[in-house]
Amino acid sequence: MTQIDRIMSSIACRTREYLGAEFGVTITAANAHCSESDQLTLPRMTTVIALGGNINMLVAFGFDERLIDLIFDKMTEGFEVGEDEVAMYREAATGEAVNTILGHCTSDLADDAGGVITMTPPVILEGVKTIRRMKDASFYTQNLDSMFGQVTVNLVGPRMIFDNHLDYATQENHEHR
Amino acid sequence: MSTVDIMIVDDSPIIRQKLTVMLEQIGYRVVQTAATGKEAIAAYRSQRPDLVTMDITMPDMNGIEATRAIIGEFPDAKIVMVTSHGQEKMVLEALKAGAKGYVIKPFQPHVVYEAIQKACRRTVDQAKVQAIIEQRTNTTES
Numbered sequence: 635m636t637q638i639d640r641i642m643s644s645i646a647c648r649t650r651e652y653l654g655a656e657f658g659v660t661i662t663a664a665n666a667h668c669s670e671s672d673q674l675t676l677p678r679m680t681t682v683i684a685l686g687g688n689i690n691m692l693v694a695f696g697f698d699e700r701l702i703d704l705i706f707d708k709m710t711e712g713f714e715v716g717e718d719e720v721a722m723y724r725e726a727a728t729g730e731a732v733n734t735i736l737g738h739c740t741s742d743l744a745d746d747a748g749g750v751i752t753m754t755p756p757v758i759l760e761g762v763k764t765i766r767r768m769k770d771a772s773f774y775t776q777n778l779d780s781m782f783g784q785v786t787v788n789l790v791g792p793r794m795i796f797d798n799h800l801d802y803a804t805q806e807n808h809e810h811r
Numbered sequence: 812m813s814t815v816d817i818m819i820v821d822d823s824p825i826i827r828q829k830l831t832v833m834l835e836q837i838g839y840r841v842v843q844t845a846a847t848g849k850e851a852i853a854a855y856r857s858q859r860p861d862l863v864t865m866d867i868t869m870p871d872m873n874g875i876e877a878t879r880a881i882i883g884e885f886p887d888a889k890i891v892m893v894t895s896h897g898q899e900k901m902v903l904e905a906l907k908a909g910a911k912g913y914v915i916k917p918f919q920p921h922v923v924y925e926a927i928q929k930a931c932r933r934t935v936d937q938a939k940v941q942a943i944i945e946q947r948t949n950t951t952e953s
Contacts, residue, residue: 737897737915
């Protein structure tokens with residue numbers, strides 16, 4: 635099993651566990667592939683977390699709207715959310731969901747010989763975004779289907795050529811919106 | 812149960828709000844919240860809460876560095892990590908920094924309650940933590 639396979643397998647397993655236990659969502663199908671295309675198109679709202687240590691990649695999660703609604707409703711149970719706070723709490727809810735899933739993954743992926751796997755705080759990207767693949771970049775995609783819609787997981791790396799907004803960390807901007 | 816004044820440190824507004832509601836329902840008093848490690852240090856100096864719940868992944872300064880700084884200045888501070896990080900090494904790092912407990916998200920009220928109660932009535936044996944760290948380091952190197 636390659637490292638990418640291990641990462642994708644851990645993410646699929648932890649996403650299934652978390653969505654099932656917290657929100658009663660069952661993942662019905664999963665498929666993963668190494669993208670060979672020249673560009674990666676991210677969903678309208680994407681949560682990005684960079685994993686350090688022996689992983690050294692960025693993970694971008696996109697949830698279908700119905701899943702976001704479900705996560706938001708469950709996480710805000712027990713307190714009032716004002717109309718002007720809804721957008722902020724929706725972002726916070728998906729950010730926390732991704733943070734929790736990947737935090738659990740770190741225990742699967744930790745390597746005794748390596749240091750700890752660090753995580754960055756979640757960054758929320760709004761609006762459909764397309765990233766063109768440059769020579770050294772790699773994209774891997776996994777789709778997890780549920781009755782409330784799809785979870786799209788993209789692995790983007792290596793980490794050092796991107797910033798936390800998935801823009802190339804060079805002066806020339808290779809991103810197209 | 813006597814009231815315990817608690818400060819919540821987490822960069823997620825939804826977690827700060829959820830924890831506040833949960834802790835107040837249990838009977839604790841949330842006296843302060845902070846969104847970063849640096850905010851936490853400043854707020855601790857002004858509030859001197861009985862206990863801190865501390866996230867790890869945060870902007871500008873992570874929770875382990877903030878714990879180390881607070882314990883360095885206030886050795887009796889009681890800090891319980893509340894985080895999604897499940898790595899054993901991260902748990903040991905937190906305990907080595909002086910944390911008195913560790914709760915993995917998503918948290919359940921009874922787990923948070925037990926961690927807070929334990930932290931309030933006893934301290935972690937730092938010599939034991941150090942021995943575990945050294946044992947693991949030796950195993951990795953051999």
